[in-house]
Amino acid sequence: MDVILHGDQAVLxxxxxxHPEFSSRITLRHADRVVxxxxxxxxxxxxxAGTSMWSTIDAVREGxxxxxxxxxxxxxxxxxxxxxxxxxPGVNRPAIACLWPSRNPGGFNLMLDVGADVKAEAPDxxxxxxxxxxxxxxxxxxxxxxxxxxxxxxxxxxxxAELKQAQDLLAHAQDIGDFEYIGFVExxxxxxxxxxxxxxxxxxxxxxxxxxxxxxxxxxxxxxxAFGAGLMSxxxxxxxxxxxxxxxxxxDPRRVNGGVFLGLNGTVVxxxxxxxxxxxxxxxxxAYQLAQVGFNERLAxxxxxxxxxxxxxxxxxxxxxxxxxxxxx
Amino acid sequence: MDVILHGDQAVLxxxxxxHPEFSSRITLRHADRVVxxxxxxxxxxxxxAGTSMWSTIDAVREGxxxxxxxxxxxxxxxxxxxxxxxxxPGVNRPAIACLWPSRNPGGFNLMLDVGADVKAEAPDxxxxxxxxxxxxxxxxxxxxxxxxxxxxxxxxxxxxAELKQAQDLLAHAQDIGDFEYIGFVExxxxxxxxxxxxxxxxxxxxxxxxxxxxxxxxxxxxxxxAFGAGLMSxxxxxxxxxxxxxxxxxxDPRRVNGGVFLGLNGTVVxxxxxxxxxxxxxxxxxAYQLAQVGFNERLAxxxxxxxxxxxxxxxxxxxxxxxxxxxxx
Numbered sequence: 001m002d003v004i005l006h007g008d009q010a011v012l013x014x015x016x017x018x019h020p021e022f023s024s025r026i027t028l029r030h031a032d033r034v035v036x037x038x039x040x041x042x043x044x045x046x047x048x049a050g051t052s053m054w055s056t057i058d059a060v061r062e063g064x065x066x067x068x069x070x071x072x073x074x075x076x077x078x079x080x081x082x083x084x085x086x087x088x089p090g091v092n093r094p095a096i097a098c099l100w101p102s103r104n105p106g107g108f109n110l111m112l113d114v115g116a117d118v119k120a121e122a123p124d125x126x127x128x129x130x131x132x133x134x135x136x137x138x139x140x141x142x143x144x145x146x147x148x149x150x151x152x153x154x155x156x157x158x159x160x161a162e163l164k165q166a167q168d169l170l171a172h173a174q175d176i177g178d179f180e181y182i183g184f185v186e187x188x189x190x191x192x193x194x195x196x197x198x199x200x201x202x203x204x205x206x207x208x209x210x211x212x213x214x215x216x217x218x219x220x221x222x223x224x225x226a227f228g229a230g231l232m233s234x235x236x237x238x239x240x241x242x243x244x245x246x247x248x249x250x251x252d253p254r255r256v257n258g259g260v261f262l263g264l265n266g267t268v269v270x271x272x273x274x275x276x277x278x279x280x281x282x283x284x285x286x287a288y289q290l291a292q293v294g295f296n297e298r299l300a301x302x303x304x305x306x307x308x309x310x311x312x313x314x315x316x317x318x319x320x321x322x323x324x325x326x327x328x329x
Numbered sequence: 330m331d332v333i334l335h336g337d338q339a340v341l342x343x344x345x346x347x348h349p350e351f352s353s354r355i356t357l358r359h360a361d362r363v364v365x366x367x368x369x370x371x372x373x374x375x376x377x378a379g380t381s382m383w384s385t386i387d388a389v390r391e392g393x394x395x396x397x398x399x400x401x402x403x404x405x406x407x408x409x410x411x412x413x414x415x416x417x418p419g420v421n422r423p424a425i426a427c428l429w430p431s432r433n434p435g436g437f438n439l440m441l442d443v444g445a446d447v448k449a450e451a452p453d454x455x456x457x458x459x460x461x462x463x464x465x466x467x468x469x470x471x472x473x474x475x476x477x478x479x480x481x482x483x484x485x486x487x488x489x490a491e492l493k494q495a496q497d498l499l500a501h502a503q504d505i506g507d508f509e510y511i512g513f514v515e516x517x518x519x520x521x522x523x524x525x526x527x528x529x530x531x532x533x534x535x536x537x538x539x540x541x542x543x544x545x546x547x548x549x550x551x552x553x554x555a556f557g558a559g560l561m562s563x564x565x566x567x568x569x570x571x572x573x574x575x576x577x578x579x580x581d582p583r584r585v586n587g588g589v590f591l592g593l594n595g596t597v598v599x600x601x602x603x604x605x606x607x608x609x610x611x612x613x614x615x616a617y618q619l620a621q622v623g624f625n626e627r628l629a630x631x632x633x634x635x636x637x638x639x640x641x642x643x644x645x646x647x648x649x650x651x652x653x654x655x656x657x658x
Contacts (some may be wrong), residue, residue, distance in 0.1 A: 152535040187539025189549045206481040208540045210516025215544040
């Protein structure tokens, strides 16, 4: 893997120099300015040229880089990515997909959208399912991912109007999207082993993601307090160190670091702003893996064939034979 | 406390007979039928007369009972409650409020709506804030509760249109509602000590609640596996028993059992369907406490004065002096 590192040369050059073993693999690309966490997406779209974020995305646009990784401002990164990479043909709303610790053998489920857009209509949810299934095949190695639609209950009559419409769209798209649609799922099912990909709008997905993070943090703080209280407990915690470490590894948010932007002409991985070296490394590995397998071309082909099937269905009615998945995926 | 127990006399009478110490406090009220978990709310509204659920709510309607407790079908319970108790004057959408383990001194935050209605417009969110503040004063003993509006970020420009409108409504209603509005909060803030009451629509609230439950369950399962692996770990767990018990007590979902229906002419507490004796007991205690302090009259007065202030404001503009809170609360 080779890396193009975008940013202030005066800051980065000395840091890179400390690792001579990587010097042949790292190309510095100077940028005068940075996008801060306080910049609004709309401003960055207008005035962002010359920032390290803009330059990073442009490297993907020009085909110089196979994928982009950033720890910066999520809204601005999505805005710059949409502006410079453009949406894939047929995609209405791009999405951000994240991994979620789960009871499945692979250890993770996938959820999208977790914050690209605060709204999603039924056809958007269908595209999320198709894109999520493609990511699950290429990123998690699942042959025929099981898709669930996040709702407030599993009964068919529950939920908002767009979810009831999406229910039908997803059931009809199982073959073309090469996934199994399992119906509505609830918040309790997000980490379960009955589903691989959880589809929802970006508002609900973002709240769910942060609620899960907050709950995990609360429990780990309570655990620390509980084990810190009293000599006996501290001794026990010492004895239990291996178990606690194993638990921490399973739940470690750094291992699941990396939200993937889906639906653009290029792969962009968003690392958590507070990620440490382990976390950033996980995000870079993910970007590398997706670039290696040609994920974005596969995703584009899948979206295109779903789009074509949708148009056929609209012309000849829902009984038209469904075409198979694209041979590239 | 006296109890009116609604249900099949043939089943309940022998159970009650096992506790002669309570016999003078329990009145059996026979009902031929029950509402099942599979019955749809609309059906129960049409054909539910004669069920134990209907009879329970009617006891509140007739003033025989100070509050109702049920472990049954939530949707049906809300439908029957709305039909038989009717909404409080001025309330558009009733809400379900739940407690959430938190870092606050009292140990709990409050969130609403967690599932009464899948939608909420800005004026509904304002009513949730007023009702939630009243519940926090009467149920949690907080003098001037801090209210946060759940969103995907804390910056003012983020989120859906109705949230931006609600932002202004809540800021203006702080005096009349006797709460402090702290602005947008995120999923990570739900258990935090910077907020007491989290206001959101019933779809988002329900997903957040169940996501929190699912995350806590996943971690506790992982913990059990981690501590079950190896003799050393089991020995450590034994030593740490007190700490683990203390932790469990803090996180125990049974201690927070009881969703309260707000905005009706009567108090209804919904216990979790899978609650055990400890859980049901917590729900009954909560109902008793709310009935004791005359919570529903206080809530009604608060909603009425907010309604009056809203009309005044609409007539004379936003600069009209705000009237104080109702003297009954």
